Amino acid sequence: MLRIGSGAGFAGDRLEPAVLLAEQGKLDYLVLECLAERTIALAQRRKLENPALGYDALLEKRMELLLPILKKNRVRLVTNMGAANPVAAAEKIIEIARRQGLSIKVAAVTGDDVLEKLHPEQRTLESNEPLSSYGPLISANAYIGAAALLPALETGADIIVAGRVADPSLFLAPMMHHYGWSWEEKDKLAQGTVIGHLLECAGQITGGYFADPGKKEVAGLAELGFPFADIDHDGTAVISKIEGTGGVIHLGTVKEQLLYEVTNPYAYLTPDISADFSTVSLRELSPNRVKVSGGVGKEQPATLKVSVGYHAGFIGEGEISYGGCHALGRAQLAGEIIRERLAQRSFSEIRIDYIGCNSVHRTSFSHEGEPYEVRLRAAAKAASHEAAQQVGEEVEALYTNGPAGGGGARKYVHEVIGIVSVLMERGQVHTQVTIREC
Numbered sequence: 465m466l467r468i469g470s471g472a473g474f475a476g477d478r479l480e481p482a483v484l485l486a487e488q489g490k491l492d493y494l495v496l497e498c499l500a501e502r503t504i505a506l507a508q509r510r511k512l513e514n515p516a517l518g519y520d521a522l523l524e525k526r527m528e529l530l531l532p533i534l535k536k537n538r539v540r541l542v543t544n545m546g547a548a549n550p551v552a553a554a555e556k557i558i559e560i561a562r563r564q565g566l567s568i569k570v571a572a573v574t575g576d577d578v579l580e581k582l583h584p585e586q587r588t589l590e591s592n593e594p595l596s597s598y599g600p601l602i603s604a605n606a607y608i609g610a611a612a613l614l615p616a617l618e619t620g621a622d623i624i625v626a627g628r629v630a631d632p633s634l635f636l637a638p639m640m641h642h643y644g645w646s647w648e649e650k651d652k653l654a655q656g657t658v659i660g661h662l663l664e665c666a667g668q669i670t671g672g673y674f675a676d677p678g679k680k681e682v683a684g685l686a687e688l689g690f691p692f693a694d695i696d697h698d699g700t701a702v703i704s705k706i707e708g709t710g711g712v713i714h715l716g717t718v719k720e721q722l723l724y725e726v727t728n729p730y731a732y733l734t735p736d737i738s739a740d741f742s743t744v745s746l747r748e749l750s751p752n753r754v755k756v757s758g759g760v761g762k763e764q765p766a767t768l769k770v771s772v773g774y775h776a777g778f779i780g781e782g783e784i785s786y787g788g789c790h791a792l793g794r795a796q797l798a799g800e801i802i803r804e805r806l807a808q809r810s811f812s813e814i815r816i817d818y819i820g821c822n823s824v825h826r827t828s829f830s831h832e833g834e835p836y837e838v839r840l841r842a843a844a845k846a847a848s849h850e851a852a853q854q855v856g857e858e859v860e861a862l863y864t865n866g867p868a869g870g871g872g873a874r875k876y877v878h879e880v881i882g883i884v885s886v887l888m889e890r891g892q893v894h895t896q897v898t899i900r901e902c
Contacts, residue, residue, distance in 0.1 A: 466642045468635055468659075469692035471530075472496040472543075473666030475503050475520055479529060481667065481690035481709075486533040488706050489692050493638045494534065496526065496543035497631050497664050501883045504628055505773025507547035508577075508603035509881070518549030519556065519625075527560045534622065535566050542613065542634050546625040548603065550574050553625045554900040562902050571621035573612050575895030576628040578770060578888060579604040588772070588884040595772065598884060603773040606888055609735030610653075612895035613637035619899060628771065630734045632660030635693075643697050654739035654761030655699030657732070662703060662721050662756065666690045669703065669721040670711035684710020693756075700757040702749065713752045722746075731762070733769075738762040767887040776882035777812070777845050780852030782859025783819075784866075784873040787837040792821060794867035795838040801866055802842045805858050810851065811844040839872075845880065852877045 469491045471482025475498045486494055498520050511518025520526075523545045534541055546553040554572040561568045582604050584596035595601065605628035614637055616624040636656040639645065645652045662669055669691050671682035689709025695701040705713055722741060726732055729741040738761065745758040782802075786795045799816040806814050819839040842859050846852040856875020863870055 466493075466639060466695045467491050467692055468493045468495060468638055468663065468695065470495055470497070470663040470666045470690055472498050472526075473664065473668060474498060474500060475522065477666060478688075479522075479526060481688065482526065483529050483533065484706060484709065485690055485692060486530055486537060486539050491537070491539045491692060492642070493540050493542055494530075495634045495663070496541065496545060497634055497666070498522070499544040499547055499628060501771045502773070502881050504547050504605050504771065505603045505881045505883065507549070508773065511548045516552055519547050519553035520545035523553055523556060524560065527557050531557070531561055531564055531566055531568065535568060540621075540638070541623045542638060543624070544626050544629045544634060546572060546627045548577070548627065550625050550627050551898050551900075554623075554898065557623060557625065558900045558902045567902060568623065569619070569621045569899065569901040570623045570625060571616035571619050572898040572900065573608075573616050573624065573626035573629070573895055574898065575612065575893060576605045576608045576626070577603075578606050578893060581888070581892055582770075582772070582886070586886045588886055590884050595884070595886065598882060599775040599777070601772060601774050602881065604770050606768045606770045606893045607735055608768070608893065608895055609633040610637035610640055611736070614641055616897045617641040619897065621899065630736070631664040632657045632734055633736055635660030635663055636736055639695055639699065650737060650761030650763075651759065652699045652761075653737040655757065655759035656695075657734055657737055657739045657761075658722070658741065658744055658759040659693050659695060659699065659701045659703075659756060661732070662718060663691055663693055665721060665724065667711065668724065669717050670705050670713055671717055672711065674717045674720055680716065682712050686710065699759065700755065702753055702755050704753045713754055715746055715748050715754065718746055718754045718756070733765050735764065735768055737764050766890065768890055768893055770886050770888050772884050772886060774882045774884070776880040777847050778849050778852035778877055779843055779845050779880055780855030780875075780877045781841065781843045782856035782873065782875045783839055783841045784859050784862055784870045785837060785839045786867065786869055788869060790834070791836060791838045792818065792834045794869060795840045798840050798862050798866045798870065799842065801862070802858055806842070806844050806855065809854065811846055813845040815843045817841040817843075849877055
């Protein structure tokens, strides 16, 4: 039986659950899934500024904690923390290992960076507009799959670090390597993809994103345990967590995660397979143990998705609070003032939110009485950093030029990285494995 643990579901995830899995989980593999569309575009930006960077910002912290435990317990690590620079990530891991007196082998998987292979007239999936109609391109990374990771696993490396690997593929590749599944065994690949999809967001399947007080109670969220799966030779798996950790795994949490970010459950597309989720069977065996089986696979897509990052300008923001009687009315007056003043300048978008009233759903819901406190947020998009600064300056000026009682003003500016997608023929993407060891 193969056991794979999920130690991270996004770049900013907690550090401790992965350590606990490596220490007590009796794992064969630990997977850290730490990459998203904007995450890799921002990593490419860091690499442009410094060619020695571009890997995950928390790589050093995670590796400092995990390396001794992984080595001691003979747990192999698979991760996409290489982001825009897997080779630099491998070299940094080796540097940490040397400092800790450890002997390890790291395999870096590259080739997903396809920026130079894009054509400016390629049409995007989102708008069918050509790439040339967007801002200057920053990054273009193809979603590579298990086929790119298998050669790295075959080297016997302790750690496999890659860039833009499709999330479920990080889990499928160890299954294929361990059991020797072939590309013709489509149902096994689909079932492995189902398990990878269930594990990829880590704490979401153990109740972290499921919890809703009074409706869906989850205990122990402050010490949320992350999941692992015991996977059989045919891909059937039981998902569980370390005994005594917080959170819960049951049919509800598994069903929610199964459908998370799934556009078409009859054809969930990855670089490896088209998986039919409608055939999946779930059975709760005991507390915190759910059996998953029944995934069915079809031919893998002929093309690979490419995530393209582009410079989309700057957003200036400002916030100020109003409290007490007529708080909403004063905040709305402040918002009208800001909108009128910003409309006189060259902002492509202006947004006024009343946090606590309409900032999430962009509409007002009926409720008894008016809120006692409201926080006004103004934001606008500009072509330059200097222009974007004007938004926060106008909000701050409300202290003496706006309604009574405004306080706690903040202002800030950040660059906007836009994301669009295109498709690329598989034959245009060539991956490589680079070994570093000490």
